[in-house]
Amino acid sequence: MEKYNVGICDDDKIFCTVLEETVHLAARALHQKIETEVWYSGESIMRDLERIPCPDILFLDIELYERSGIDVGRFIRDGDGYMTHIVYVSSKQEYAMQLFRLQPLDFLIKPISEEQVREVLARSLKQRAQGKALFEYQAGGVFYRVPCGEILYFISNDKKIAITAKEKGRDVNCCFAGGDTGNRQSMERTGDAARICSREFYGRLKDVAEKLPAGFLMIHQSYIVNSDYVAEYTYETVKMQDGSVFNISKPYRKTTRNRIRELEKARLHVGI
Amino acid sequence: MWGYNIDIQGMLIMAIALVLNVILVKKLTEVFAGRRFWLAAALCNVEAACYLIPYFARGRMFYVQEMAAGSFLFLACFFLIRKTGMRSGEAGGLNGRRGAVLFVIPVTGVIALGAMLLGDLEPYGVAALISACILAADLSVFYLYDVLLQNDTHVRQRDIYRRQTDHYRNQLEVIEESQDRIRALRHDMKNHMLHLSAELRQGHCEDALRYLEEMEEELQNPAEYVRTGNREIDSLLNYKMQKAKQVLAVVESDVNVPMELMPKSFDINVILGNLLDNAVEAAQKSERKWMKLTLRADRGVFLIHIANSCEREPEKGGKYFRSTKEEPGEHGIGLQNVRRMVERQNGEIEFACEGEIFSVDVMLYMNEM
Numbered sequence: 001m002e003k004y005n006v007g008i009c010d011d012d013k014i015f016c017t018v019l020e021e022t023v024h025l026a027a028r029a030l031h032q033k034i035e036t037e038v039w040y041s042g043e044s045i046m047r048d049l050e051r052i053p054c055p056d057i058l059f060l061d062i063e064l065y066e067r068s069g070i071d072v073g074r075f076i077r078d079g080d081g082y083m084t085h086i087v088y089v090s091s092k093q094e095y096a097m098q099l100f101r102l103q104p105l106d107f108l109i110k111p112i113s114e115e116q117v118r119e120v121l122a123r124s125l126k127q128r129a130q131g132k133a134l135f136e137y138q139a140g141g142v143f144y145r146v147p148c149g150e151i152l153y154f155i156s157n158d159k160k161i162a163i164t165a166k167e168k169g170r171d172v173n174c175c176f177a178g179g180d181t182g183n184r185q186s187m188e189r190t191g192d193a194a195r196i197c198s199r200e201f202y203g204r205l206k207d208v209a210e211k212l213p214a215g216f217l218m219i220h221q222s223y224i225v226n227s228d229y230v231a232e233y234t235y236e237t238v239k240m241q242d243g244s245v246f247n248i249s250k251p252y253r254k255t256t257r258n259r260i261r262e263l264e265k266a267r268l269h270v271g272i
Numbered sequence: 273m274w275g276y277n278i279d280i281q282g283m284l285i286m287a288i289a290l291v292l293n294v295i296l297v298k299k300l301t302e303v304f305a306g307r308r309f310w311l312a313a314a315l316c317n318v319e320a321a322c323y324l325i326p327y328f329a330r331g332r333m334f335y336v337q338e339m340a341a342g343s344f345l346f347l348a349c350f351f352l353i354r355k356t357g358m359r360s361g362e363a364g365g366l367n368g369r370r371g372a373v374l375f376v377i378p379v380t381g382v383i384a385l386g387a388m389l390l391g392d393l394e395p396y397g398v399a400a401l402i403s404a405c406i407l408a409a410d411l412s413v414f415y416l417y418d419v420l421l422q423n424d425t426h427v428r429q430r431d432i433y434r435r436q437t438d439h440y441r442n443q444l445e446v447i448e449e450s451q452d453r454i455r456a457l458r459h460d461m462k463n464h465m466l467h468l469s470a471e472l473r474q475g476h477c478e479d480a481l482r483y484l485e486e487m488e489e490e491l492q493n494p495a496e497y498v499r500t501g502n503r504e505i506d507s508l509l510n511y512k513m514q515k516a517k518q519v520l521a522v523v524e525s526d527v528n529v530p531m532e533l534m535p536k537s538f539d540i541n542v543i544l545g546n547l548l549d550n551a552v553e554a555a556q557k558s559e560r561k562w563m564k565l566t567l568r569a570d571r572g573v574f575l576i577h578i579a580n581s582c583e584r585e586p587e588k589g590g591k592y593f594r595s596t597k598e599e600p601g602e603h604g605i606g607l608q609n610v611r612r613m614v615e616r617q618n619g620e621i622e623f624a625c626e627g628e629i630f631s632v633d634v635m636l637y638m639n640e641m
Binding site: 093095096100231233257 | 498499500501527528529530531532533566568569570571572573575577618620622633635637639640
């Protein structure tokens with residue numbers, strides 16, 4: 001079983017130690033092997049993340065001394081860490097809108113119980129597992145497989161479907177296990193760490209939709225978007241984290257709304 | 273079939289009139305969507321009166337010209353009604369009794385007109401006059417309806433203002449209490465520190481820790497349940513939660529909303545307030561007396577989840593859950609209105625019941641709030 005990387009960043013050293021122990025306890029209860037790393041300042045984690053990959057899940061204090069939790073969050077999102085689950089930790093319940101824009105997995109208020117950690121870790125693991133499912137397609141006689149968690153959206157144009165996915169800068173093969181360097185691709189660099197690439201294949205979008213896991217939304221007869229990469233929903237539009245905006249066409253609005261509610265509800269941990 | 277010749281010209285006029293009428297009635301139904309039966313009766317009346325006035329005015333001869341004249345009279349009435357009815361589309365409406373009184377006028381009108389047609393009325397001038405009077409009465413009903421509705425909206429709005437003032441006052445008290453506690457602690461800080469350092473110097477770590485815990489407890493204001501920094505939501509929730517705590521055994525809350533979220537309308541206050549009232553009321557009757565509120569803002573979407581223990585499964589009246597309250601007058605603005613408010617903002621609401629847990633989910637788009 002793969003090790004899950006858990007990061008903790010807080011300027012309160014005692015809190016870090018306690019949380020680290022709690023995380024280990026929670027992981028044991030979930031039968032999950034983990035590795036933890038602790039940072040005591042925003043600067044140190046930002047410096048380190050230039051070299052090493054982002055953790056899978058990061059417990060991040062909001063009120064760090066110099067560089068705040070918001071700075072760190074933004075740094076992670078702009079860089080390699082688009083997949084990192086950020087869990088904001090604070091002793092206050094007052095959250096700024098900026099925090100919400102960084103798509104945190106959750107907010108926890110100190111003191112944090114083992115149960116809370118276990119719940120959030122379980123949710124993170126579940127989402128990560130769902131993202132690992134592979135989407136297969138065929139283009140030019142070659143089979144390609146993309147982890148669903150890296151797909152942003154599909155756009156169909158006539159009989160062609162363009163698939164847009166994130167690609168990790170350091171290990172390109174991770175994205176398109178096929179290593180095709182053919183001419184049917186356009187690349188757009190958005191930074192050193194992550195880039196967005198797009199490829200085309202022939203097919204019907206309806207068939208694609210059937211093969212995708214639950215996190216994907218068909219919002220138009222020519223668009224499917226991955227809800228994990230949505231920045232903002234409105235009734236008529238979906239804005240993606242990469243800045244593109246899609247219209248939800250009229251016949252799809254009600255069903256999309258319903259799906260969004262289900263997805264967002266699943267993100268809540270509604271315990272009874 | 274009527275015993276006279278119908279010329280092409282007449283047919284044409286009639287066809288036009290018919291098409292016009294159908295369109296007009298359809299248009300009005302859109303505007304008065306909430307009160308379909310009342311509208312049907314009133315319109316039937318207006319239409320009948322419109323045709324009967326020229327009919328009686330010219331004696332008993334039923335000519336195409338009368339039909340046309342009636343139709344155009346109706347058209348004129350339509351524009352009059354349309355002018356008053358513009359506001360009615362979104363209104364939740366009048367309560368039962370006033371609605372019923374309003375209903376009486378068009379219904380009596382229909383009866384009166386029918387009686388005139390069947391009875392042998394001479395001279396026709398009087399009949400035409402009666403028809404005209406009924407038409408005038410009906411038109412004023414539309415006007416009255418509009419005024420009543422306006423009045424109703426004002427009353428409701430004032431009620432919301434009043435409630436909000438209550439919430440704000442409570443919030444002010446909560447904040448003052450919190451500050452008093454901080455002030456008191458700061459005042460005694462020197463003593464606390466002396467005590468703590470003495471304990472620690474003697475190596476009584478456990479005692480020092482316990483003392484710290486006590487200090488923390490002292491600092492906590494039991495009336496401050498939520499503290500999101502969002503004025504609207506804090507004041508509403510602290511007020512409602514305080515009330516809920518008084519009558520329920522367990523009240524849980526899990527609230528993550530941004531400070532800057534400023535709902536433009538009262539709607540969120542009304543929606544949240546009503547749903548909480550309902551939940552508290554139902555939980556109060558149950559054995560467990562439990563309620564949980566979850567609020568989330570994520571990706572432009574605002575989610576409300578309220579769950580409560582309930583005594584028995586609420587009956588379903590058609591599509592909706594029927595109220596379990598005995599007094600029909602005590603329903604507040606009710607779930608129907610909450611549903612309408614949610615839908616007006618393009619949101620979605622769903623009720624569910626599993627065993628003895630009743631829950632409601634609401635989703636709203638933050639850009640429409």
